[in-house]
Amino acid sequence: MTDPSTPRIEVNGRTTEADPLLFEMMSGQGHFTAMQVRGGRVRGLDLHLQRLDAATRELFGMGLDGELVRGRIRHALRERSQDAAVRVYVYHPEPGDGPVTVVTVRPPVPEPEAAQRLRSVAYQRPAAHLKHLGGFGQRYHLDLVRQEGFDEALLVAPDGAVAEGAITNVGFVEGETVIWPDAPALLGTTMLVLRRELDRAGMPWTQRPVHIHDVASFEGAFVSNSQGVAAVSAIDGTRFPADAELVRTVRSLYRAAPWDEI
Template sequence: MRIEVDGRPPTADDLQTVLPAYGHFTAMQVRSGRTRGLALHLARLDAATRELFGDGLDGDLVRTRIRHALKDGPADASVRVHVYWPDGSDAATLLVTVRPPAPPAHGPQSLMSVSHLRPGAHIKHLGGFGQTYYGRLARREGFDDALLTGPGGVVTEGGITNIGFFDGTSVIWPDAPHLAGITMQLLEPRLPDIGIASRHAPVHLKDVAGYAAVLVTNSHGVARVGRIDDIVLPTGDDVVAAVRELYESVPWDAI
């Protein structure tokens, strides 16, 4: 793994800045210096920086920092951009990590429902103890990840994914506190191109068996959900395959 802080190897002072873990980030898959949904990543970083720190973040600076971290490295990588704002500073600090590329999403996934709502769910913020705790717990119980739910069994999102429920005509994204993932944002306006509507509505655990297909999305791609708790779900292979193909047709943007 390669780590840079403001374009250089981190110093001890830099580590003091990032240790409090108050900040936000975005995660992307990079292939040959390109990523999908670059404008959405930059908009996410700018909006969260304004909300958390009261000022915006220059997208060109972000791109410069990513390109520098990728320089002389592998053409394909998993990249994260973390944003901090040290007390007394007049500018944000950017930490960029470069890791080996993530494998494509695969399925079917199994999810264990847990009662947990992320604070500030619309922000991809740091310090996600709850997600990590419940994700590890789910894996110990034989599941792939956790499914976060709120009062009354309302479904919100996966531990590190968005989740969509296909009712035969539409993909329904839970209308509950969640992070609008980049993959979900790329799919929503494109789903009608393959004859599938997209909408947001409440989804409850007690109803999940009634959907024709369930899928999860994140930067790794699109995967089918085969089981939630002890409920075995319909395969919906054709629908999930069509959505996956649609996502894979999204063009890559030069960083």
């Protein structure tokens, strides 16, 4: 006789094993980080590990050991190419145990070469400082703008404040300075690597409020995420030169950023 307390799961009419972890994964209560691995190395590894630890402390009240995470990534890569797209998901801890981690390994994704076209949408991610699993809203808007021929959605608050892309951070060029919007947004690892590299190169950057009506005043723009850095050629009806000098410099600095052994 089947234990009535045992969950039953069917996928397309077929029963599958009722692993309690599956229910945690389906709940959406968790967070993750995404990285591109080349030769068993990743840019900004310390930033990825800090993000995972900080979010685990905020969501679950306990830390996440970075060496444990590194070991699990290495283990997941052991029978695959050392070039890969890797994600580390963290879910609610089991009773009496630590946080549940899930590492996924997929084929590597090359850095985007083509300039991106952005379409502004009225949406802000909840708890935007976290790379959490509640991504329906941003994915919904991303799919809509792609149907209109754009590459990325630019998330804008009701007062017109620019925050971030659906899956990117956005930066602007003003003279010799990089401007990042000061609004609720994820501090993306690639953006943080860029800030570090700009500091090393002695190049100025700042974070300040940017509104959608300010966009036309900038000389260029770019987006960044785990796949790399891409120039922006347009936001709505405003066009930017894809080869703006500072955008080229930003991309070069990122490509030259050091890689860390996992």
